[in-house]
Amino acid sequence: MRHMPxxxxxxxxxxxxxxxxxxxxxxxxxxxxLEVVNLSAGGALVEAAxxxxxxxxxxxxxxxxxxxxxxxxxxxxxxxSALVMDxxxxxxxALRFQHRLEPPWRNGQLDAAWRPADxxxxx
Numbered sequence: 001m002r003h004m005p006x007x008x009x010x011x012x013x014x015x016x017x018x019x020x021x022x023x024x025x026x027x028x029x030x031x032x033x034l035e036v037v038n039l040s041a042g043g044a045l046v047e048a049a050x051x052x053x054x055x056x057x058x059x060x061x062x063x064x065x066x067x068x069x070x071x072x073x074x075x076x077x078x079x080x081s082a083l084v085m086d087x088x089x090x091x092x093x094a095l096r097f098q099h100r101l102e103p104p105w106r107n108g109q110l111d112a113a114w115r116p117a118d119x120x121x122x123x
Contacts, residue, residue: 029059036062043073043096052078052093060095072098 026034026046034046044060052058052075062069073095081092 023062023064025061025063027061029061034060037092039101041097041100041102043076043094045092045094047081047090047092049087049090051091054078054093058095060097062101069101071101074098 023036023039026036026044028034032048032050034048037045037047039045054075054077056075057072058075060071060073062071076094076096078091078093080089082090084090
């Protein structure tokens with residue numbers, strides 16, 4: 001059997017954790033704190049201390065000094081990413097945003113003139 005190469009399925013460019021230094025927090029509405037692994041206009045890859053149920057919709061809050069963004073996101077997949085001695089099980093989940101995140105940064109800095117473009121955003 002011959003294997004065909006799989007093309008890039010990503011619709012948006014990802015910003016890795018080190019490129020998201022402007023992001024000060026990420027959490028779900030019910031309070032679960034998330035760590036952003038990568039972020040794009042259409043979704044995020046996050047890590048958490050609790051399993052997120054694939055297929056469920058969650059309300060995500062991203063924050064930075066002077067900026068907050070709330071969006072409904074669908075959990076696409078979730079798996080165990082690590083077993084950490086002092087933290088226990090860590091889960092990694094892929095989220096797809098209901099509304100696009102229009103990047104609030106320029107050259108790694110939060111753009112002071114930027115304002116959310118869609119109804120899912122708050123300042």
